[in-house]
Structures are given as C-alpha cells and as structure tokens.
Amino acid sequence: MNREGTLYKVVLLGALCAICGLLLGGVNSVTAPIIEEAAIANEKANLELIYPGATFAVQDFKDDSGYIQGVYSAEGKGMIYKIHAVGYNSEGFTFLLAFNNDGTVGGYQVLEENETSGFGKRCFEDEYVSSIKGLTSNDSAPLLSGASLTSTAIQKGFDAAKALFNAGK
Amino acid sequence: MSTTEKKRGFWSEMIYNNPVFGLYLGICSTLAITTTLNNAIGMGVAVIAVLTLSNIVISLIAPLTPDEIHIPVYIVVIATLVTVVGMLMQAYTPELYSTLGTFIDLIVVNCIILGRAEAYASSHNVAESARDGLMMGLSYTFSLIAMSLIRQLLGTGVLEFSNPMNNQLIFSVRLIPESFVIPVFTTQTGAFLTFAILAAAISAIKNNDAKKAADAAKARADKEKAAAAKAVKPAKEAA
DSSP: OOTTSHHHHHHHHHHHHHHHHHHHHHHHHHHHHHHHHHHHHHHHHHHHTTSTTOOEEEEOOOOSSSOEEEEEEETTTEEEEEEEEOSSSTTOEEEEEEEETTSBEEEEEEEEOOOOTTTGGGGGSHHHHHHHHTOBTTSOOOOOTTOHHHHHHHHHHHHHHHHHHHHTO | OOHHHHHSOHHHHHHHTOTTTTSOOSHHHHHHHTTSHHHHHHHHHHHHHHHHHHHHHHHHHGGGOOGGGHHHHHHHHHHHHHHHHHHHHHHHOHHHHHHHTHHHHGGGGOHHHHHHHHHTGGGSOHHHHHHHHHHHHHHHHHHHHHHHHHHHHHHHSEEEEEOTTTOOEEEEEEOSOGGGOOGGGGSHHHHHHHHHHHHHHHHHHHHHHHHHHHHHHHHHHHHHHHHHHHHHHHHHHHO
C-alpha cells in the first residue's frame, strides 16, 4: 500500500484507534469494578441508614437538573438518590432520598446541612421528615412556611429524583 | 543527545535538561499541584509512566507514520496512555486521583509529552526513546518535588507524606513553628514565587558553567596561540 496515499493513512489511524479502544476496554474491565466498589464503600454507611443490610450497586444516570449527585440501587428494595440542593445557606445541603420498588418513599436522610436553626433546619426535623416519608413517586415534597428557600430546594431535588425513578420504572 | 551531555552525571542532567526550569515546559500543572509532596510524587509517577510508554510506542510506530498524520497519531497514543493511567489511579489511589483531579486528564496536553515525542522519540530507536522518556519524567518529578518541598515547608511548616493507596500517614514532621509559616506559599502566588526562585537558581548554575567553559576555551586558545607564535619565531630566525 502506498504510504503517501489517503487509504493508507485512514487504515493506519483506524487500526491505531481500534487497538487503543481494545486496550482501554481491557483496562476498564479490570478497574471499573474496583472503582465502583470504592464508590459504594464511601457511601455504604449512609446507604445503610435507609436500607440496612441491603446489597447496593452504583447506577449510571443522566440528570439535567443538576441536583442528583449519585444513584444507588438496593437489591430487591428500591433506589436511593443522593441530592445536593441550595437553600438559604449558599453552600447548600446534601440528603438521600429513597423510593421503594412500589413507588413509596423509602427514606429521607440528611447527610450535610448548615441551614438556619429554627427556620431552614426545620426541614430536617421529625415533623417534616415524616411528611416526606408518607409520599410516593407521584407526589411532590411539601413546602414549609418560614423555611421556603430550603423546602423549595428539597422539593426541586425530590422532583429530580422522582423523574429519574419514574423514567427507570 | 550530545557526547558532552552523555558524560554529565544524573543530577547534572536533572538540571541541564530539566523540562520545567530549563525548557519552561509543563509549567501549568507544576504551578497547580505542587502544594504537597504527595501530589508531586503522584503526578510525577503518572507523567513518568505516560512519557516513557508514549516514547516507546511512538518510536516503534514512527517509521510507519506519514508526516501528514503524525500529530493525530501521537495524540491518540498519548491520550490512550493518559486514560489508562487515570483509570488505574482512580482504582488503586482514589484519594490521590480526587486531589489531582483534572490535572491527570490534562497530562494529554502537557507540552513535555508531545514535545519529546516530536523532538526525540520520532527519530530515535526504542531503547534511546525509553531512556529519554524516563530521564525527562524523572527530571519533571524532580522539579515537582523541589517545588512542593519548598511550598509545603514554608507554607505549612510541616513535611508529610502519606501512602497514596490507603491514605495512611507515613511521616509528618513539623520543621517550622506554626507562628513562623508563610501561608502565601500554599497559594498560586507562592507557586509563581517558588518557580521564579528555582528557575533563577538553575539559570545561574547554567550561566556559571557556561562562563567557566568559555574561560577554559579562551585559555586553551591563548595557549595554542602562544605555542604557534613560539613555533613561528625559530622558523623566521632560521630563514
């Protein structure tokens, strides 16, 4: 084959890309389970708060809202969504929201928050938590008077998780 | 590599051929990640691996590569190797991977890698290219370690290193009392300051050596001139 010809160049680049693709596929097949295991290990203690003793797996997801940070499946139980939203405090807060396989809320657990005591913080206290736990994937999270910024952020995060859950049904 | 360069020792080569302070290549990542010794060694090992392997692969495929497509071919090779190194780091040294973040992926556009592929590996055999990649990688790592030692020591007063596999602290020594540290060295301003000081020092060493070599050459020339004049004088007297 003529080394200066277009065909030679196309074949060379194509062959190189194919070899590189195979190499990357091989390395990915070795490293992907280890990376996934590490990701689960980091979150496992938190996930156990919702579904104790379950077997968890990281799920791929596509989220246009920007609220969802991670999606985990709990085998035979449901899906858990890690959500980061910004309420009153500009650094925002992070919480887990789980939907059982039947569509009911399986858990609502705050991981990190620094909202104002007596206002935004009420969204993480028992009364609001139990109101979330009674919802399904067709509902929307309730707004809380006096904590409208925080509860609106939770509602948006809830809606983003709900959309992913319903799309994956 | 010239004969003179080959005669130089390892440390001398670290200075004369230093890509960061001598050739001003790969400065972006050097300034960004040299806040700790851990980052410096982690990044250095990643670059040594990519640089050595890319030099080997490129020297092997260079004879098959037409000039018109050599840059895309080199980029495919380098990008693949960087991705492989990134995956391995993410799997086995996750803490280090998350600290170095995007700078691992940006090794693809590190001028040292493509520069050595283009300037050296494409026209030398595999063994020479591998040696060049290794030496350049070590030289780059040496620069990172020098920068990070100064920045970490002056900025925090503590020298520490932890196992990148499990993040366990291997050693931690406070060498400067907390009230005497200069926190600006942990910032980007400190990175530029440290870089400028080290680049100036290496430039001074090179200038000093060049001056010594010029003086020696001048002395040799004068000696030869005197010897020639001495040889001409008796010939004239004889005539």
